[in-house]
Amino acid sequence: MAKKIIIIGSGFGGLAAALRMRAKGYNVVLVEKHPDLGGRARVFKKDKFTYDGGPTVVTAPYLFDELFSLFNKKISDYVKIVPLDLWYRFVFNDGEKFDYNGDDKAMEEQVKKFSSKDYVGYKKLVNFTEKIFDKGFTDLSDRPFNNLVFMLKQVPALLKLKSYKSVYSLVSNYISNEKLRRVFSMHPLLVGGNPFSTTSIYTLILFLEKKWGIHYSMGGTGSIVNALEKLMKEEKIKIIKNAEVTEILTNNKIVKSVKINNSEVIDCDYVICNSDPPNVYKNLIKSKNNYNFLFKQKMKRMDYSMGLFVYYFGSRKKYDDVAHHTIYFGKSYEEHLNKIFEKKVLSQDISYYLHRPSATDPNMAPDGQDAFYVLVPVPNNLSRINWVNEGEKFKDLVLDKMDKSVLPGIKENVVSDFYLTPDYFEKDLATLHGSGFSIQPKFSQSAYFRFHNQSEIFENLYFVGAGTHPGAGMPGVLSSAKVLDRLF
Numbered sequence: 001m002a003k004k005i006i007i008i009g010s011g012f013g014g015l016a017a018a019l020r021m022r023a024k025g026y027n028v029v030l031v032e033k034h035p036d037l038g039g040r041a042r043v044f045k046k047d048k049f050t051y052d053g054g055p056t057v058v059t060a061p062y063l064f065d066e067l068f069s070l071f072n073k074k075i076s077d078y079v080k081i082v083p084l085d086l087w088y089r090f091v092f093n094d095g096e097k098f099d100y101n102g103d104d105k106a107m108e109e110q111v112k113k114f115s116s117k118d119y120v121g122y123k124k125l126v127n128f129t130e131k132i133f134d135k136g137f138t139d140l141s142d143r144p145f146n147n148l149v150f151m152l153k154q155v156p157a158l159l160k161l162k163s164y165k166s167v168y169s170l171v172s173n174y175i176s177n178e179k180l181r182r183v184f185s186m187h188p189l190l191v192g193g194n195p196f197s198t199t200s201i202y203t204l205i206l207f208l209e210k211k212w213g214i215h216y217s218m219g220g221t222g223s224i225v226n227a228l229e230k231l232m233k234e235e236k237i238k239i240i241k242n243a244e245v246t247e248i249l250t251n252n253k254i255v256k257s258v259k260i261n262n263s264e265v266i267d268c269d270y271v272i273c274n275s276d277p278p279n280v281y282k283n284l285i286k287s288k289n290n291y292n293f294l295f296k297q298k299m300k301r302m303d304y305s306m307g308l309f310v311y312y313f314g315s316r317k318k319y320d321d322v323a324h325h326t327i328y329f330g331k332s333y334e335e336h337l338n339k340i341f342e343k344k345v346l347s348q349d350i351s352y353y354l355h356r357p358s359a360t361d362p363n364m365a366p367d368g369q370d371a372f373y374v375l376v377p378v379p380n381n382l383s384r385i386n387w388v389n390e391g392e393k394f395k396d397l398v399l400d401k402m403d404k405s406v407l408p409g410i411k412e413n414v415v416s417d418f419y420l421t422p423d424y425f426e427k428d429l430a431t432l433h434g435s436g437f438s439i440q441p442k443f444s445q446s447a448y449f450r451f452h453n454q455s456e457i458f459e460n461l462y463f464v465g466a467g468t469h470p471g472a473g474m475p476g477v478l479s480s481a482k483v484l485d486r487l488f
C-alpha cells in the first residue's frame with residue numbers, strides 16, 4: 001500500500017508539494033484550516049468585486065506548468081496566463097514616473113530620463129544579476145540545504161557574487177541616481193526583506209523578471225489556485241477543508257499523526273508542513289524534548305518580515321490611465337524602511353503597491369468600475385500596534401495619500417471596501433508575529449540558516465513555503481516543493 005503523506009496547509013507551497021508527492025505515487029491528504037484553498041493567495045469576493053488576497057505578480061510561470069506536466073496535462077487547458085506589457089509603474093512623490101518593462105529600448109529611455117550617466121551602470125547591474133541568478137536560482141533554489149558542508153561549499157561562489165552586501169548597497173555600486181536606486185533595489189520588499197539588510201543575492205529577482213517577464217492569470221491569481229485544486233481532485237488527492245491541525249503528535253524523533261480541530265487524529269508516514277515553520281515548532285509540536293540548544297537559539301534569533309496592511313476597495317469611477325501594477329514611493333526611503341523593520345512604528349510618509357487587475361481583466365469589477373487593492377508595508381506585530389484602534393485611522397491615511405497621488409477623487413468614489421492588518425496574518429494564517437512573508441530573507445536566515453526543508457529535529461517532518469528554503473514569493477515556495485522532489 002502507498003505510504004501516506006499529510007500536507008498541512010494549502011498555500012502554493014502546499015499545493016505544489018501535494019501534486020509532486022502524488023506524482024511519486026504517495027497517498028496524499030491535504031488539510032487546510034480555511035473553507036477555501038490558497039493561503040495568502042485566497043480570493044475575496046464582496047459586492048460583485050473580486051479581489052486576489054495576496055500574490056498578483058506572476059513571475060516564472062513555468063513553475064506552474066511543471067505541476068501539470070507531471071501528469072501529462074497542459075496548464076492552458078485549466079487557466080489562461082498572459083504576459084503583461086507594462087510590468088510596474090513606479091511613481092515618486094513629486095509625480096515623476098518610471099515605466100518598467102522587458103523592452104531594452106524602452107528601458108534605456110526610462111533610465112536616461114532620470115540619469116543618462118547611469119545607463120552604463122544599469123546595464124552592468126543587469127549583467128551582474130544574471131550571474132547571481134545563475135547561481136542563486138538556477139543552481140540552488142531547488143537544492144536541499146540540510147547539511148553545513150553543502151552550505152560551506154557554496155560560500156566561495158557566494159562571496160564572489162558579493163552576497164555580503166545588501167541589495168541597496170550593490171545597486172548603489174552601479175547607479176548613483178537615488179530614484180533609480182529605489183526602482184532597482186525595492187525587490188526584497190516583494191519577499192519580506194528590507195533592501196538595506198537583505199543579501200544582494202535577492203537582486204536575482206531583477207533578472208528573473210527579465211528572463212520570463214511578468215504575467216497575470218485571467219480571473220486573478222485565484223484562478224491558478226482553482227486550476228490546481230481541479231488537478232488535485234482529478235489525481236485523487238484527498239482535500240480536507242475547515243480542518244485546522246491543532247497538534248502534530250510525535251514519538252521521540254518520529255512524527256506519528258496529526259490532530260485536527262482538537263479532536264480527530266489521522267496517522268501518517270510523513271508530514272509536510274506548509275504552515276509557517278516557526279509556528280509549527282512553537283505551537284503545533286507540544287513536546288520540545290528533542291529541540292537541542294542550537295535549534296532553540298535558531299528559533300530565538302530569527303528576524304521576521306514586515307507586516308502588511310492591505311486595503312481592498314471597489315471604485316465606481318474607472319481609472320483607465322492607472323497601470324495594472326503601481327509602486328508609489330513616499331518621500332523617504334531608508335528612514336521609512338527603518339521605521340518599519342527596526343523601530344517598528346507607523347509612519348505618515350507611506351509607500352505603497354497598488355493593484356488594479358481590472359486594467360487587464362475587466363471581469364474583476366462590475367461594468368464601468370474598478371477593483372483595487374493597496375498594500376502598505378507596516379511593522380509586524382512585535383510593534384504591539386493595536387490594529388483594532390489604528391486600522392480605521394490608517395485606512396483613512398492610505399485613502400488620503402492615494403487621493404493626492406495616483407487615484408485623484410478616490411475618497412468620493414469607493415463603493416465597497418474592507419482591510420486586513422497583521423492581525424489577520426497572525427490569527428488566520430498562523431504566521432508568527434503577523435509577518436507578511438515569514439522570516440526575513442537575510443543572509444543569516446537563508447539556505448542552511450533558514451528552517452530546513454527536511455526538519456532539523458524530526459526524521460519524517462518536512463517543510464515547504466515561505467519560511468523554508470528558498471523563501472517567500474510564488475517562485476520561492478514553488479521551488480521549495482521541488483526541493484522535496486529531491487528528498488523523497
Ligand SMILES: Cc1cc2nc3c(=O)[nH]c(=O)nc-3n(C[C@H](O)[C@H](O)[C@H](O)COP(=O)(O)OP(=O)(O)OC[C@H]3O[C@@H](n4cnc5c(N)ncnc54)[C@H](O)[C@@H]3O)c2cc1C
Binds near residue numbers: 437
Ligand atoms: C498581500 C501579499 C501580496 C503578495 N504579492 C506577491 C506577488 O505579487 N508575487 C509573488 O510571487 N508573491 C507575492 N506574495 C508572496 C506570496 O504570496 C507568498 O510568499 C506565498 O503565496 C506563500 O505561500 P506558502 O506556500 O508559504 O503558503 P501560505 O500562503 O502562507 O499558506 C499557508 C497555508 O497554511 C494554512 N495553515 C496554517 N496553519 C495551519 C494549520 N495548523 N492547519 C491547517 N492549515 C494551516 C493556512 O491557512 C494557509 O492556507 C504576496 C504576499 C502577500 C501577503
